[in-house]
Amino acid sequence: MRFLFSAILIALLSAVAEYFLPWWSMAVVCFIVALFINERKVFAFWSGFCGVAVCWLAVALWHDIPNEHILSSRMAILFHLPGSWLFMAASVLIGAVVGGLAALSGAMVRPKR
């Protein structure tokens, strides 16, 4: 339950933070959420990972579908990837890893009760 709650919280807060602040604001969001919501480290990591992944995937799709993949196909060629979906996966993965690690670090510095 806590896992789901913090993942959703991360996804929402990341979207809001990134709208106003640079991309790495989502790492701060993950850190803070993990700092305050008491979870096991492994769950903290996955909540950050999944939260950011959902947020980034949703926003990427929101851009990509109305664009009919014009841009993502070109970017895939630029990065020597075989398809636009892989470019999307790579984008989401990078964000998710950063989010996961940031949440993990939040959980790790959290003082024990």
Added chain:
Amino acid sequence: MADKTKKGRFNIGGWLMVIIVTILVYLLDKPLGSLPALGKLLDPMNGCWANAEPVNKDFSDGHKFEGLKGASVWFDERLVPHIHAGNEHDLYFLEGYIHAYFRLWQMDMQTRAAAGRVSEVAGQKALEFDRRQRRKGMVFGAENSLKTMEADPRTRLIMDAYTEGINAYITSLKYRELPIEYKLMGFTPEKWTNLRIALLLKYMADDLTGKVDDIALTYLRGALPKEQFELLFPQRIEGATPAIPAGTVFERPSLSIPVAPADSVAFPHFTPSDFGEPREDGKGSNNWVVSGARTVSGSPILCNDPHLGLSLPSLWFEAQLQAPGINVYGASLPGTPGVVLGFNDSLSWGFTNNYRDVKDYYLIRPVAENKNKYWFAGQQLDFTKRIEHILVKGQPELTDTVNYTVHGPVMYDDNYTDKNGLRKILSVCWMGHRATNELLAVYLANKAKNYNEFVDAIMNFQCPGQNIAYADRQGNIAIWAQGQFINQWKGQGRYVMDGSDSATLWGDLIPPHENPHVLNPQQGFVSSANQVTTDSTYPYAYNNGGFVNLRAWRINEMLGKAHKVSIDDMCKIQNDVHSYLAEHMLPGMLSYCTSIDEPFLNGLRKWDYNLSAESADATLFQLWWKYFFEGVWYPILGGHVPYSLMPLQERTMQLFLADIHPVKGFHVDGYYSSIVIKSYAQAVDSVKNIANDRGGLAQWYQVKNTSINHLAKLPAFSYDHLKVGGWGNTINAVKENHGPSWRLVVQMGKEEIEAYGLYPGGQSGNPGSKYYATFLDHWVEGKYYRLLFLPNAPQQNNERIKYSWKVN
């Protein structure tokens, strides 16, 4: 944070993790080597994803700008803006805003390129390019022109408004709205300035007057016997059809023609092998106008297709500009106000490059005991020093002191040698260094109501020299070989000149109204395709700066036969890929091959001489010609002379047809026979090799590989192997990376203006937009769009208008 240490147990592992994450974020936020900042770039909210433009984006919008009265912008289905403003300030403000809206990165990069400021954003790899731009005196020229442009209240007003419009857009931008190239290269736009407008105009001038081979010609002239040199490199191609029709009567010159100094005084001799810039044969343009006497409608038709380097985003941006007293449509140049090529509600015009040589090199004799002085007219003069600071991304700044002489900047010296390593000091004197105001010409031409006003306008067009074709709704046709030229002595500046002698100095300016021109000539058409400007009766002297004639022969042949032509016929001529060279060379070449029995040869015997995209015969001929050409010239000139400086194709053809020995200079029966046979074998070998690779005979477009590359050379944003025929010497002059950059066919009817056109690209510079390369397919197929020319009115009711902006 304080509460974490409350229990006194400092969590080393946790904080280590925080540090690791911080480092990770830091690394993803910065470009690493050639990789862009990945985190920043891939972030869907602000990174490249934000540049994915919805394919059905509604461009309609309301805009508020301080200081503007009401205005409207209507976009048609091709996203061409039709701007209607209440005054000129607002009009050019909006043009600037819209140029930036669609093409900001391109404008930024091209003006950076002009100024030699590419390394600042691209790093070390652009340094050589930047140094060259500084040495050429690009900024020096732009600053000179800017003073003149700002001193004229008319150009001052439109530049200020235009710059203001661009800056209004730049300041409104958030990071996520930046063009994608900024995100990839990791920089941000800086404020636009009027200097950038001047720089862009100099960039065009340099592109169109840069074909200078004085240095190489100086060497060749010393290396070859005089008769042979004249035989291979004539100033005027035999049988040339000048742009101003032969027989046109020229006014008496108002200036007396200076007497040439002795050859030994004027021209130094070189021995080292320095060959300057490559000569791109067949790079040029076409324009022509047929008078109403030759058209179905009875109205004149003007056609223009300037051939330039093709890139994406395109050089051109289509626009219509309306304000009281102005209603003009055509190709605008993002980065400068106005419409450069097109038509207004009274008249139309087109440009082709005029290759009169306006760039000369001078050998500078430094004073032996004082490095800061040089000899001129028996005196020691001080070099004027200009210190160029070149910022290089990720590297310390580089400074280069460029010396200026009475002639211009020292292009080559010990600190900066030509790539072939000529160890001499050479100063360059270029018309583009002078204070000129081409923008005024554009501005006035856009508003001109008749021939006289148009002529007054183009008198201000000084550099690059252009052959300007003209047609109006009254039925007049004309052509002006326009530019600012020097009253030279015959041969002045053809070779590197002695810069210490005052006799070589550039003289008086020729009054521009004495430039060669013709109004309503007897022949009923005018045309130009980069051939020699006039016949030999033109009183002023000028040098061949790259005249060619193959396209001109073909165009004149076709227009000479044209009766009752339609717009459609004109479009067909623009897309003509008939090779004049093949038509004249091939029968002779084949006559030497009677003993060869091969299917390839039979194909060529039936070939129509068209370099069509899918023709395999065209591939074979083009290869055969290449090997033949090399077979003629390599044994004679090879080793000393780069390919680009070989005699012209035209000259080679003439020598072949007359069986003239290229060294001896007289008729030698069958001299070329063995070269023809050998080159044929080489061509067949090549054809077979290519065929093996591809499994089938190689079609011409596959071998040619016409590509339109993104300005940053990113293949992902580029197009290659376009299925298009032609070559530099056919009217549809599509080469690998050059070709018709804008096609216009416009009929100037009394009742109606009917215009068709396009350029190989799209209105949007965003590779993530549907409109990035929308016109490319039509361009490849030789199709046209009917251009929407709206009446000058504040309200429009046209079904082709898809989006509109309401301003204030």
